[in-house]
Amino acid sequence: MRTAVLGATGLVGRTMLRLLENCNWVEGEPVALASPRSAGFELPWRQGVLACRAVEATSFDNIDVALFSAGGGPSREWAPVAAKAGAVVIDNSSAWRQDPAIPLVVPEINGDLVDGLASGIIANPNCSTIQVAQAVAALEAGWGLDEVHVTTFQAVSGAGQKAVAELARQNAGEVMGAPVFPRAIARNVIPAIGAPLDDGSFEEEAKVVRELRKILGRDDSLKVTCTAVRVPVVNAHAAAVRVVCRRPLTPESAAGALAGWPGVEVAATAHDYATPREVDGSTTVHVGRLRQDPNDARALLCWVVADNLLKGAAWNAVQIAARLAAWRAR
Ligand SMILES: NC(=O)c1ccc[n+]([C@@H]2O[C@H](COP(=O)([O-])OP(=O)(O)OC[C@H]3O[C@@H](n4cnc5c(N)ncnc54)[C@H](OP(=O)(O)O)[C@@H]3O)[C@@H](O)[C@H]2O)c1
Known part of the structure; x- marks a missing residue:
C-alpha cells in the first residue's frame, strides 16, 4: 500500500517509520509529512533518508493508508482531506476517538472493525x-x-x-x-x-x-x-x-x-x-x-x-495497517 506518515518528525512518527521499514506491504517509500517547520528535514529510511514535506491539500493524493501522529488540531484539519482523497487514516490523536461512526481499534480485541474498509478514519486509542x-x-x-x-x-x-x-x-x-x-x-x-x-x-x-x-x-x-x-x-x-x-x-x-x-x-x-x-x-x-x-x-x-511509543501508539497503528493490507491482498 502507498503510505504516508503525518507527524513524521515526532516521537511517534519516527517510531512508525522505523517499523514501516520492515513491512513488505509498504509500496515504495512512505511520504513523510509534518508542519512547514520541517520541510526538507531528512529522516532515516532503510539505508538512506526521506525528505520531509509540509502537509498540504494534495499530500494524500494516491495514498492508500495515512498514519497520523501530529496532534488533535492537524488531525481534525487533515484526516477528512485524506479520507476524501481515498486514503484510510489511522489517527493517533484523540480527535476522532469518541465519534460513534469511527472505530477505536486494538487489533487483538476488535480488529475485525477495520476489515473491508476502503477509505475513512480509524482511531488509535490512548496509550x-x-x-x-x-x-x-x-x-x-x-x-x-x-x-x-x-x-x-x-x-x-x-x-x-x-x-x-x-x-x-x-x-x-x-x-x-x-x-x-x-x-x-x-x-x-x-x-x-x-x-x-x-x-x-x-x-x-x-x-x-x-x-x-x-x-x-x-x-x-x-x-x-x-x-x-x-x-x-x-x-x-x-x-x-x-x-x-x-x-x-x-x-x-x-x-x-x-x-x-x-x-x-x-x-x-x-x-x-x-x-x-x-x-x-x-x-x-x-x-x-x-x-x-x-x-x-x-x-x-x-x-x-x-x-x-510502540503498543501504545506506532505498533498498534502499524498492526491496523497490516490488517488492512492483508484484507486487500485476499
Ligand atoms: N508519545 C506517545 O506515547 C503517544 C502515544 C499515543 C498517542 N500519541 C499522540 O500522537 C501524537 C504525536 O505525539 P508525539 O509524542 O509524536 O509528539 P511530538 O514528538 O511532539 O511530535 C509532534 C509531531 O506533529 C507534527 N506537527 C505538529 N503540528 C503540526 C501541524 N500543524 N501540521 C503538521 N504537523 C504538525 C510535528 O511536526 P514538526 O516537527 O514539523 O513540528 C511532529 O512531527 C499526539 O496526538 C499524541 O497525543 C502519542
Whole structure:
C-alpha cells in the first residue's frame, strides 16, 4: 500500500517509520509529512533518508493508508482531506476517538472493525488505555467485567519530544523555561495529565474511562475509574489495575487466559513483574503481580507495563495497517 506518515518528525512518527521499514506491504517509500517547520528535514529510511514535506491539500493524493501522529488540531484539519482523497487514516490523536461512526481499534480485541474498509478514519486509542485494554480483554471474554480501576505511572515520552527534553534538562540541573509539565518532573511525580475537568478528574483519566468502554463494546454498566500520574521515566508506561469480574476467578485461571491472549505476556509468579526500563522496545503488553484481592473472590490485582511509543501508539497503528493490507491482498 502507498503510505504516508503525518507527524513524521515526532516521537511517534519516527517510531512508525522505523517499523514501516520492515513491512513488505509498504509500496515504495512512505511520504513523510509534518508542519512547514520541517520541510526538507531528512529522516532515516532503510539505508538512506526521506525528505520531509509540509502537509498540504494534495499530500494524500494516491495514498492508500495515512498514519497520523501530529496532534488533535492537524488531525481534525487533515484526516477528512485524506479520507476524501481515498486514503484510510489511522489517527493517533484523540480527535476522532469518541465519534460513534469511527472505530477505536486494538487489533487483538476488535480488529475485525477495520476489515473491508476502503477509505475513512480509524482511531488509535490512548496509550494507557491500549495496555489496560489488552490486560483485561481476556478476563472480559472469560468471566465478564463489572469494574476496572486503574492507576497509571506514565513516562514523559507520552507527551512528545519536548517533554523528553524537559526531563533531561531538569535532570541536568538546568532551570526550566516554558515547561511542558505543570510542575517539575525530575525527582517528582505529578498526578495531573491533560486539562482539568469539571468533575475533578483530568482529561487523561477521562480518556481511559470512555475509551476502555468503547474498545470493549461496553456502556457505563462497566464501572471504570482512573488516576493518571506522570513519572520521571523516559519511556514505557506502567499501570496498577484492579478488576472485579461477574464470577469468582483465581489468579491461576486468569494467568492461563491472559497467556493465551495475543500480544500479552504474563509473569511466571505472583511476585514477578516487568518494569518500564525492561519493556522499552517491546511490542507486547506485560502483566505481572497477578494476585487475588483478599476482600473479594471476584477481584484480582495486577501490574501492567508496555512501551507507549510502540503498543501504545506506532505498533498498534502499524498492526491496523497490516490488517488492512492483508484484507486487500485476499
Ligand atoms: N508519545 C506517545 O506515547 C503517544 C502515544 C499515543 C498517542 N500519541 C499522540 O500522537 C501524537 C504525536 O505525539 P508525539 O509524542 O509524536 O509528539 P511530538 O514528538 O511532539 O511530535 C509532534 C509531531 O506533529 C507534527 N506537527 C505538529 N503540528 C503540526 C501541524 N500543524 N501540521 C503538521 N504537523 C504538525 C510535528 O511536526 P514538526 O516537527 O514539523 O513540528 C511532529 O512531527 C499526539 O496526538 C499524541 O497525543 C502519542
